[in-house]
Amino acid sequence: MPSKPAGTLYRGREGMWSWVAHRITGVGIFFFLLVHVLDTALVRVSPEAYNEVIGTYKNPIVGLLEVGLVAAILFHAFNGIRLILVDFWAKGPRYQRQLMIGVGAIWVVLFVPFVIRHLTHVFGG
Amino acid sequence: MSDIAAPRSSSRSRSLKGGGRNRSGQTNFELYSWLFMRLSGLALVVLVLGHLFVNLMLGDGITGLDFAFVAGKWANPLWQVWDLLMLWLAMLHGTNGMRTIINDYAEKDQTRFWLKSLLITASIVIVVLGTLVIFTFDPCLDPSSTLSVCNK
Numbered sequence: 374m375p376s377k378p379a380g381t382l383y384r385g386r387e388g389m390w391s392w393v394a395h396r397i398t399g400v401g402i403f404f405f406l407l408v409h410v411l412d413t414a415l416v417r418v419s420p421e422a423y424n425e426v427i428g429t430y431k432n433p434i435v436g437l438l439e440v441g442l443v444a445a446i447l448f449h450a451f452n453g454i455r456l457i458l459v460d461f462w463a464k465g466p467r468y469q470r471q472l473m474i475g476v477g478a479i480w481v482v483l484f485v486p487f488v489i490r491h492l493t494h495v496f497g498g
Numbered sequence: 499m500s501d502i503a504a505p506r507s508s509s510r511s512r513s514l515k516g517g518g519r520n521r522s523g524q525t526n527f528e529l530y531s532w533l534f535m536r537l538s539g540l541a542l543v544v545l546v547l548g549h550l551f552v553n554l555m556l557g558d559g560i561t562g563l564d565f566a567f568v569a570g571k572w573a574n575p576l577w578q579v580w581d582l583l584m585l586w587l588a589m590l591h592g593t594n595g596m597r598t599i600i601n602d603y604a605e606k607d608q609t610r611f612w613l614k615s616l617l618i619t620a621s622i623v624i625v626v627l628g629t630l631v632i633f634t635f636d637p638c639l640d641p642s643s644t645l646s647v648c649n650k
Contacts, residue, residue, distance in 0.1 A: 396595075396599060399592070399595045400595075400596070400599065402592065403592035403593075403595065403596055406588055406589070406592055406624075407620065407624055410585065410624045410627060410628040410631075411624075411627075413568075413628070413631060414627050414628070414631045416565060416568050416569075416631065416635060416639075417630075417631050417634065417635065417636075417639075419639060420564075420565035420566075420639055420640040423564070423565045423568070424564045424565055427563050427564060430560055430563065431560055431561055431563075436560065439554075439560065443550060443554075446546060446547075446550070450539075450542070450543045450546065450547065451543075453536075453539045453543070454539075454540070454543065456536075457536050457539065457540065460536065461536075483547075486555075487550075487554070487555065490554075490555055490559060491554055491555075491559060491560065493559075494554075494558065494559035494560050494561045495560060495561075497561075
């Protein structure tokens, strides 16, 4: 097995895994976006067609997928802001670790209330 | 440790040297693409999180979504502009991200060409369709609409 290159801050460390996660969440969000524009386009067909398809978004399994979608969006959004800070803020690269902890903290603070509220709606509270 | 450059910053500093074209004769397209991802990303944080908050957190959340909900929202020009901006920025941001991924992983020229053709075709169809939907939406398609515009 090739040995790990010495002195890299990037490969195999949190920087690389956040990069991988940014790509995976980005691709997932992109494909959802394509589907979401198509389902919204049904408002031009008829109210019944739109209501029927949007009804599938309310079933429990899809409701749980939406939790995953929002988890992905929140990560992609705040990890993206971290990337901007690393690129444009002179001290960004030095504080990249703290920035990553910040991304995790904001993610938890926004995700937890969302999950509680959304699952209450989905499972009929 | 602190002198390790941020990923991708090298292409930026390289491109910045030229005017319209740099010394190797390439355009600054990748520089603008890199900048666009950051600017549109910032706008999308506000647009998308606002969209999610209004549609999934306020009122009845997901259970309140139906034709009447959409009609109520698009009766307000603010939400028409919001959704139009979100559609265009998200599609451009997402399409450009997918382009980067294709460039990274598809090695054969032909594969890259076909994947990008498919990507661009799909993106154009979705952006045109979404834009038409926002501009041609008719709330009175719903006979039980309670919106004042439909009570004539």
